[in-house]
Amino acid sequence: MTASTGSEPGSPKAQEHSLRTLDSLPRVGIRDFARDRGRFARPGRPRSPLWGMGDTVLIDFPVGPTVVLTSDPEDAKAVFANRDGALSFGEMLRRFTPHEPLFGSDAYIFREGDEHLKERRKVAPPLHGKALKSYERAMVDIVLRRLPEWPLGKPVSFSQFGGQLALDVMMTVIFGVSEPDRMRRLERAMTAYNAVSESASFLGVGVLTTLLSGRWAAIPRLARTAAAVDAIVLEEIAERRRTGSRTDDCLTMYLDIDAADEQPRGDEFLARSMRGLMLAGYAATTVTLGWLADLLVDHPESLAELEASLDRGEDDYLDAVIAETLRLRPALPFTGRRALQDFDLNGLLVPQGAYILIGIMALHERAELYPDPLAFRPDRFVGARPKAHSWVPFGGGAHYCLGAEFALFEARVLLRTLFEHRRLGAVAGHVGGRSSRTHPLPIPAGGAPVVLMARPSC
Template sequence: MAVIERFATDRELPPTEQLPPGPRLPALIQSILFLTHNPWIAPRWQRRYGDVFTITVAPAGRAVVLNRPEHIREVFAGAADTFHAGEGNAILGPIMGEHSVLLIDEEAHRVARKRIMAAFRGESISGWAPIVEQLAAERVAEWPVREPFAVHPRLNDISLEVILRIVFGVSDEARLAEMRPLLQRLIRIGPVIFVGWVYPQLQRVGPWRRFNELKARVDDLLYAEIADRRGVADLGERTDVLSKLLIAAPEQTDAELRDHLITLLLAGHETTASTLAWTLHDLARRPQLLARVRRAAEEDDDEYLEATVKEAMRLRPVIRNVARALAKPTRVAGYDLPAGVVLLPSIVLAHRREDSFADAAQFRPERFLDGSPPPATWIPFGGGLRRCLGASLAMVEAVAVLKAVLRAVDLAPVGRSERPKTRNITTVPARGARLVSLPR
């Protein structure tokens, strides 16, 4: 690590015309550091080069990292025909599909977003909370007692079940049994798979060939579920997202629906489970705070539980950056930037700013009890026209699971605080957030 730190901090890239300064490391090294050690390297580059700096990262190329709220607001308020999130997320295309709402821009994005939003109306979301809480309570009852275990995989199981039941709406037990292990494998893809997407010649060998075979099996199951759902007699009475998507726009192709489902799976499964894992990991190491949050669970104080989850998302952002590709030259953060540059508002850096969050290193849910934080300071769901469509479901799920866990068990930490590690595009506890569960 000392060698990496020396390379990461001791060499500078002379300012390229129209771009802020940044590290001079080879593009491959910058990519590895930024994609796999982001919580460690981003603050070091910020200290070295300032609040606006340029990196070179595959497959985006030149990218400008931002973290000041006023600069992030410029990005989120930018014109849809200039700030392209779809292009910025292009690395996810091989798994999410060309119709994914994360990968399209302008009018195509507006249409797709409107359709998906119809499935996330308030009355639907409020009805999902009891379902999530029951699912979570059933799984927590199966947790080991008085012995260390990694809670993150267990939370992944809960989150996957929420996706299967509430988003996919799968009820056939045989199909559920077949889907679960395949989707778990799909979700656990690592950064090495991304390399195969940048270099297509790798697709026929090793882990990339196996990934393509896995993806094909998952797609077959999803297409079968979509075909079955189109033929059910009670479609209008169902509350799952797939059924609502079919009602909102029955003309959507199976490929479009498949891409929406995979996007909601990948954007909503790992992120929520990892947020909850970090939340329980940190609460177990803060007994007084844990007691306060447990009281909120027992009293149905959803406001305090939600504030706790939001604070965990601030301290431990699971997604590290937002991405926008410039389709046209434009001025951002005081720089006249050319088309093709990718803007990366850094969630990690924005959430650590002392001028946005006093005593930023401290876990204090009370920050979120007195109204929303100032715009563009707390951005785990992105912002602007591209704010995460599943944000409301994520918060409902997180609060319901937290409530079910803390009503059922006490928590004790195992060892020292865990370091973060990168899994696909998320930051997770390196050892799975090991805890001891004690019956109440």
């Protein structure tokens, strides 16, 4: 193939330019990758033999895709900056993630170029800016409603509590379901759907089939539980259309957006989109809240500073704690693109059809970016915003996570409200910072065990 001409790193190049080929990269065999994949996707890059081979390696699959794996922030910058259609985010998702069976092949995340940007502009408003503030009261009420259910003075799983809060936010803020019976049915249906999507069997079948065939296999149980969720959302949509009722939630905004569109997508598409938002928000928030509690109780000095800052009515340190948690324990360990044509990755020729994967956790553990990178130090972000291309828990570029602002706002409100009424204590004998080896999500070992205590003022 003859690549098109370009002059900047990260753009296609004419063949007369001398670029390194993939043969110049260290090769990681499938056995070594399989043995070390846990540490690639889990904390501790400097201890990983895989990353000990260098910043950029070639994963050598005997059958399957050509994969360039990098933790270089300049590579991340080049990938995220691409705008000429040489790289595809959607094709990477189809090959390596369960997004297609979970969200549907017509989801906006699979669109590229101008079509992607147009769709993104339509679906963004409910997750950004002024809309967020309208959700705050509902998020506060969710925490206050759940607090009496959580026992005091004995070990509990904060990941479990965080997951419950995330689910409540999705049902209230995303779906806006208020009718009690429908809310109960939706919670049961969503819990069943989440259980399938988090199951080891789902991920195991998916990983195997994607390596062999390039697509995640259809799983009947997933389709059944998804349909059950969609049916309840369609009930809510039908009732709103019949009664004209309106509430401050994402569903109301999306109904308005679809009604004003020149080509409305229909209620089934809206229901599927709501389910996709729910699943993405639930998973990311569950992981983040669990890790935040686990890391804080393991670092009592940071926990004390957080409590003191919140008592002063300040959110800066809380925001820094959230940013540092996402640096050390991002909900997803990688992002990437597929090369739709030959691509210059800072002097490396990535051939058409190959995949570029960016190791998010490994990038976050680079000592030149973050001194003492494995240490939990929220002060890194006090008075300093995270920098693009060196802090990428939500990816970057045109495909930067649409729900990032929502997720950060949600974590701030939920945690601020919780700490107004509870204190966190460590569980004797528990060693924090370790990742579960059995749960499909990268949650803390043991589900982030903590002891909840009432605030003296309560």
